[in-house]
Amino acid sequence: MAGGFFDRSAIVAPPGWSRWLVPPAALAVHLGIGQAYAWSVLKTGLSQGLGLSGTATALPFQLAIVMLGLSAAIVGTTVERRGPRWAMAVSTACFAAGFLISAGGIALDQYWLVVVGYGGVGGIGLGIGYISPVSTLIKWFVDRPGMATGIAIMGFGGGALIASPVESALLGAFGRTPGGLASTFAVMGVAYAIFMSLGWLLIRVPPEGWRPPGAPAESEDPAQQGPAVSVSKAVRLPQFWFLWIVLCFNVTAGIGILERADGIFRDFFRTTTAEQQLAAAAAAFVAILSLANMLGRFVWSSTSDLVGRKNIYRVYLGLGALLYLAILTLGEGNKVIFLIASLLILSFYGAGFATVPAYLKDLFGTYQVGAIHGRLLTAWSAAGVLGPLIVNAIVDASDAEGPAKYTTSFIIMTGLLAVGFVANELIRPVDPKHYVSDAERAAPEGSAAAEERRQGASR
Structure with a gap:
C-alpha cells in the first residue's frame, strides 16, 4: 500500500x-x-x-x-x-x-x-x-x-x-x-x-494553506496563527496529562452504567415491576442508552463550538457527578429521575469522545493532532479496564440486594468525575515557547515540503 x-x-x-x-x-x-x-x-x-x-x-x-x-x-x-x-x-x-x-x-x-x-x-x-x-x-x-x-x-x-x-x-x-x-x-x-x-x-x-469559505486569511505572523505543537512535545506537557485524566475518568463513569445497564435497571425496579415487564423495560432501557450515547456525541460536541471546550467538560464532569448522586439518593423506584440521569450520563460519555479532538486542536493546533489524539486514546484503554473492574468486581462481591449493591461503585464514580473536574480546571493554554519552528509550521507533517525535509535529514 x-x-x-x-x-x-x-x-x-x-x-x-x-x-x-x-x-x-x-x-x-x-x-x-x-x-x-x-x-x-x-x-x-x-x-x-x-x-x-x-x-x-x-x-x-x-x-x-x-x-x-x-x-x-x-x-x-x-x-x-x-x-x-x-x-x-x-x-x-x-x-x-x-x-x-x-x-x-x-x-x-x-x-x-x-x-x-x-x-x-x-x-x-x-x-x-x-x-x-x-x-x-x-x-x-x-x-x-x-x-x-x-x-x-x-x-x-x-x-x-x-x-x-x-x-x-x-x-x-x-x-x-x-x-x-x-x-x-x-x-x-x-x-x-x-x-x-x-x-x-x-x-x-x-491543499496547503486552504481556509474554510468566509474565514479570514491566515496571518503570516506565526505568533498569530495559533498553537502548533509536535506530538513529542505535547506528551511532555501537563495539559496533555490533565486532559488524559479528564477523558479517562469521564469514560470510566459512562462505562459504569453502560457495562451493566440491564442488571442495574432490574435491580433498581425489581420490586415495583412484574418480571416479564421488567425484562422488556430493561431491554428498552439498554436501547435508549445506546441512542443517548450516539446523539450526545453530535449535540454536545457541536455545543462546545459555541460555549468552549473547558465549559462543556465542566458540564460533563460536574453535572455528571451530581447525576450519579441523584441516582443513588432519588433513583430507587423513581423511573423518571433514574432514566433522565442515566441518559444524560451516557450522552456525556459519548460526547467526551467527540469533544476531545477539538479540545486537542484548541490546545496543540492541527499540526500533529492525529498523532496526539492517538496517544490520548490510551486513556480509553485504561478506562476500558477500570470501569468494568469498579462496577463488576465491587457489585459481584457485595452481599447487598437491589440498588444498595451499587452504592460503593457509584460513589467511586462520583469521586472520579470530581477529580476529572479539577483536572479540567487546571488546563491552561500552551506557552508559545513549546510551538514548533516557523519552518516546521509552514510545512506541516505529511506535506510535500515536510517529506522533502525528512528525506533530506535521512541522507
Missing part, C-alpha cells in the same frame, strides 16, 4: 471540491468499526454455540479496546505522515481480516484465533480507523471542529444500531452452531471490507 494511489499527495482536493464530502467518508469507516459496541450479540451467539463462559466470550472485545488505544498511540505519527487514505485502507483490511480470522478459528474449533483475530488484528483496525478520519475532519473544519468530529464519532456510537440487527439476522439465518457462527463472521468480514472501502476511496485532504 506504499504506492502512489495511497500517498497523501494523491488525495489533495482539487479546487472547488466540497469539504462536506469528508463527513460521509469518515462515517463509512466509523459506522464500520462502531460494530464493536454490538459485540454483545456475537458474544451471546458464541456462548450458546460454543458453550463458552461469559469471561471467555468477553476476551475478544476487551483485547480489541486495549489494542485500539495502543495502536492509535503507536501508529498515530505514521498516520499523520502517510495520510488518511493509507490509514483508512489499513484499518479496513485489519478490521475485515479480524472477522475472517475469527471465522476460520470457529470452523477449526480454535477459539484463540477469535481472540487474536477480532481482538488483536481487528483491534488494530479499530485504533487506526478511529483517529485518521477525525484528524482529517479537524483540518477541513477548523471553524467548527466540535461539530465535525461529532459527526464522525457519532457514527462510531451508532455503528451498533446497524450491526446489532444485522448480526441477529445472520445468526438467525445461519444458526448458532459452530458452522453458523463461522458463516456469520465471514459474511460480516466481507461486508465491512466493502462498506468501509467507500471511506478511503472518497477521502481527500485540503
Whole structure:
C-alpha cells in the first residue's frame, strides 16, 4: 500500500471540491468499526454455540479496546505522515481480516484465533480507523471542529444500531452452531471490507494553506496563527496529562452504567415491576442508552463550538457527578429521575469522545493532532479496564440486594468525575515557547515540503 494511489499527495482536493464530502467518508469507516459496541450479540451467539463462559466470550472485545488505544498511540505519527487514505485502507483490511480470522478459528474449533483475530488484528483496525478520519475532519473544519468530529464519532456510537440487527439476522439465518457462527463472521468480514472501502476511496485532504469559505486569511505572523505543537512535545506537557485524566475518568463513569445497564435497571425496579415487564423495560432501557450515547456525541460536541471546550467538560464532569448522586439518593423506584440521569450520563460519555479532538486542536493546533489524539486514546484503554473492574468486581462481591449493591461503585464514580473536574480546571493554554519552528509550521507533517525535509535529514 506504499504506492502512489495511497500517498497523501494523491488525495489533495482539487479546487472547488466540497469539504462536506469528508463527513460521509469518515462515517463509512466509523459506522464500520462502531460494530464493536454490538459485540454483545456475537458474544451471546458464541456462548450458546460454543458453550463458552461469559469471561471467555468477553476476551475478544476487551483485547480489541486495549489494542485500539495502543495502536492509535503507536501508529498515530505514521498516520499523520502517510495520510488518511493509507490509514483508512489499513484499518479496513485489519478490521475485515479480524472477522475472517475469527471465522476460520470457529470452523477449526480454535477459539484463540477469535481472540487474536477480532481482538488483536481487528483491534488494530479499530485504533487506526478511529483517529485518521477525525484528524482529517479537524483540518477541513477548523471553524467548527466540535461539530465535525461529532459527526464522525457519532457514527462510531451508532455503528451498533446497524450491526446489532444485522448480526441477529445472520445468526438467525445461519444458526448458532459452530458452522453458523463461522458463516456469520465471514459474511460480516466481507461486508465491512466493502462498506468501509467507500471511506478511503472518497477521502481527500485540503491543499496547503486552504481556509474554510468566509474565514479570514491566515496571518503570516506565526505568533498569530495559533498553537502548533509536535506530538513529542505535547506528551511532555501537563495539559496533555490533565486532559488524559479528564477523558479517562469521564469514560470510566459512562462505562459504569453502560457495562451493566440491564442488571442495574432490574435491580433498581425489581420490586415495583412484574418480571416479564421488567425484562422488556430493561431491554428498552439498554436501547435508549445506546441512542443517548450516539446523539450526545453530535449535540454536545457541536455545543462546545459555541460555549468552549473547558465549559462543556465542566458540564460533563460536574453535572455528571451530581447525576450519579441523584441516582443513588432519588433513583430507587423513581423511573423518571433514574432514566433522565442515566441518559444524560451516557450522552456525556459519548460526547467526551467527540469533544476531545477539538479540545486537542484548541490546545496543540492541527499540526500533529492525529498523532496526539492517538496517544490520548490510551486513556480509553485504561478506562476500558477500570470501569468494568469498579462496577463488576465491587457489585459481584457485595452481599447487598437491589440498588444498595451499587452504592460503593457509584460513589467511586462520583469521586472520579470530581477529580476529572479539577483536572479540567487546571488546563491552561500552551506557552508559545513549546510551538514548533516557523519552518516546521509552514510545512506541516505529511506535506510535500515536510517529506522533502525528512528525506533530506535521512541522507
